[in-house]
Amino acid sequence: MQLVGILQIKSPQKIKEFLNQEHVGRISSIDENGYPQIIPMNFVFLNDFVYMHSHIKGEKIDNINRNCKVGFEVDRELEFLPSYFEDPKDASLADTLYVSVVIKGTASLVSNKEEKTLALNGLMKKYQPEGGYDPIQSSMRVLDAVAVIKVIPEVLSGKYKIGQNMRPESRVHLAQQILKRNSPTAKETLKIMGFEITSSGLQMVDEPVW
Structure with a gap:
């Protein structure tokens, strides 16, 4: 059996749980010169979409408006395994236990205020689960001062290595x-x-x- 198959996350629920636990993801968009631009972002995985909040202007916004195809990645290093676990001299035997999820999809800026409100409240619930705030309402003017990026996954895959x-x-x-x-x-x-x-x-x- 190929190692890649053994490492593949086959459970959609496990991928969802992992995305709900992690606080930083990386979105990759294509800049005007054709280079990938990768930026770490807070995010929430909600209704099978990735949502991120952003300033209303910036390079990634320009990139998405020009080319909606993006990548999104989340990972966690669980444990570095020193080479001496296997051999006292052979450095090539060092390894890492990890979990990672990669998404290929299309990104857009959310314009619907109800969806924008849902995403922002989802972000607050994820990052501030203890509460202590009033939920955002769709009538609030603050919605016009922030952009919400939505990534629709076309390909979603995960890998894990835990032994x-x-x-x-x-x-x-x-x-x-x-x-x-x-x-x-x-x-x-x-x-x-x-x-x-x-x-x-x-x-x-x-x-x-x-």
Whole structure:
């Protein structure tokens, strides 16, 4: 079996959950000279569309008005795996556990005030879930002072690498090494890999299939 197939996220729900968790995505548009322009953005994935708020003027707005085809990417590095996990001298064995989602689609500026309101309130709910604000209303003048970019996915794909490509005994060994190295992300990575730290040691309690 090809490694690419093993790493593919097959669950649309897992992709949606990942996009809802992550705070930064990158939109790529084509500038007037034909070069890709990549910009990090806050975003919300709502009703199967990507929404971002923006200043009403700028290069990415000009790019989208000229050419609506865009790319959008979100990723999370889970854990860097030092080369010495495999060999004390061979640097080529360094690796990374990760999750990533890539979208190819078309972008437009939202003009409908109801949809614009929905998107902005969706962004607020995602980034400020504790509340403490009055929801935006479609009658507010602030809507005219901000642009909302909508990306309609035509191709949506995801990849993840959490050890699912390894034999069970090798995955357990890797988890033990991650625990021993004790990076700031180690415990969360082990949880995503399906491991739990118990009183009797590290135990695999789940077989995550995405």
